[in-house]
Amino acid sequence: MRLCSLGCASLVLVSGAMNAQQAPAPDNSSEVSAQIKQKVVEQGQRLDAMRSRLANQLEEIDAMKRTLAQQEAEYQTLRHAVGMDVLDQQRGGNANAAGARASALPMPGSDLLAAADTTVKPPQPVGQAPQHDERPPEVAPIFDQPGVLTPRGKLVVEPSYQFGYSSADRVALIGYTVIPAILIGLIDARQVKTTTQTAAVAARYGITNRLEVELRVPYVYGHTDTISREIFTGSAQDKVFGSSGHGIGDVEATARYQLNNGGADKPYYIAWLRFKSRTGRDPFEVVTDCVNRCVQNATGTGLPLQLPTGSGFYSIQPGVTWLYPSDPVVFFGNLSYLHNFARSNVSRNLVLAGKEFLGKVQVGDVVDVSVGMGLALNDKASFSIGYDQSFVGLTKQNGKTVAGSAKSVLGTLLIGGSYRFNEKRTVNFTLGVGVTRDTPDATVTVRVPMMY
Known part of the structure; x- marks a missing residue:
């Protein structure tokens, strides 16, 4: 009996070991896949947000370009209205006006700089409209008659x-x-x-x-x-x-x-x-x-x-x-x-x-x-x-x-x-x-x- 009990016990242990070896290990692949999918979704959302933001910035850049073109046209109209020499003389004595004149001219690479700048800035006025002067331009007088009249009260x-x-x-x-x-x-x-x-x-x-x-x-x-x-x-x-x-x-x-x-x-x-x-x-x-x-x-x-x-x-x-x-x-x-x-x-x-x-x-x-x-x-x-x-x-x-x-x-x-x-x-x-x-x-x- 005792021998039988020992044999039965050994058989039970061997069967348990075999069953233990045949039982599958716990599976974690589903959890990893879920995390990857979650990251892909988040990256896609970020990419969509960046694309949307870039599209908005491109629209703002186009709007600024149109504003700049309109101001440049107004600037050229003012120069044509008052004359090149008068405008140059009025701006030549004012450093701020000279800087405004320089900023009114397009510079190479300005579009790339504007596209690279992610900070959206409101359009700023370019140049300064000169005072309307009806007097002729000044030249070096060589005749008896001067070409520019004396201003009122001077x-x-x-x-x-x-x-x-x-x-x-x-x-x-x-x-x-x-x-x-x-x-x-x-x-x-x-x-x-x-x-x-x-x-x-x-x-x-x-x-x-x-x-x-x-x-x-x-x-x-x-x-x-x-x-x-x-x-x-x-x-x-x-x-x-x-x-x-x-x-x-x-x-x-x-x-x-x-x-x-x-x-x-x-x-x-x-x-x-x-x-x-x-x-x-x-x-x-x-x-x-x-x-x-x-x-x-x-x-x-x-x-x-x-x-x-x-x-x-x-x-x-x-x-x-x-x-x-x-x-x-x-x-x-x-x-x-x-x-x-x-x-x-x-x-x-x-x-x-x-x-x-x-x-x-x-x-x-x-x-x-x-x-x-x-x-x-x-x-x-x-x-x-x-x-x-x-x-x-x-x-x-x-x-x-x-x-x-x-x-x-x-x-x-x-x-x-x-x-x-x-x-x-x-x-x-x-x-x-x-x-x-x-x-x-x-x-x-x-x-x-x-x-x-």
């Missing part, structure tokens, strides 16, 4: 200095010829050198933004040297006869009015009217010499002992100035007509003969045409070049043309520069070179307008 005081030099050679034959090779009479060869210096003060006041008045008072100093040698009079050397004169010149008053509103590729027109008095010493008041220069003649046909400082005639001069801005230059010019009023009962002073009655004298009128162009080098300096030509009429005495009077043409090549120290101080320089025989050889003018 006073511009402009001191100026002008130096002019001219020389002329003249040969006078007084007598008659027996044959073309023999002259019986006087040969008078003269070389005349004239220096003129004019200091003036002009005051301009702006009544409105389109109307100004000006008063100019000059002070003139002139000196002339005449070098000559009379043949057949026993003279073996050159003779020099000098004369000079100084004093207040002819005071001028001018009114200017801007006719229209110009702009980029649109001309400006400024009409003006000048009146010139005869406050200076006129040629009929000075004394004519008949001691040093008159040969066997005491009727007063020599040279004056003093030089006049004025023309001796009242004058009125209407004209039109035009300016045409065309980036990057400004074209400008003048057209005017100077009328000299006749004088009656005119006499001149002679050293030996006293007063000589001349009657009614009228000098020729003058038609003046000038054209030029100006270029702004930066916001302070500018350069101008131009040409001025005048047509002078005949001088008449008692209704008849004066003997020796002829029409003349005065042509001058003008080169000028301007530098602005600040908003109220500017210096202008002009060089004039005569291109015709009747024009002064060289003229230098310096002006310093100061605004108050």
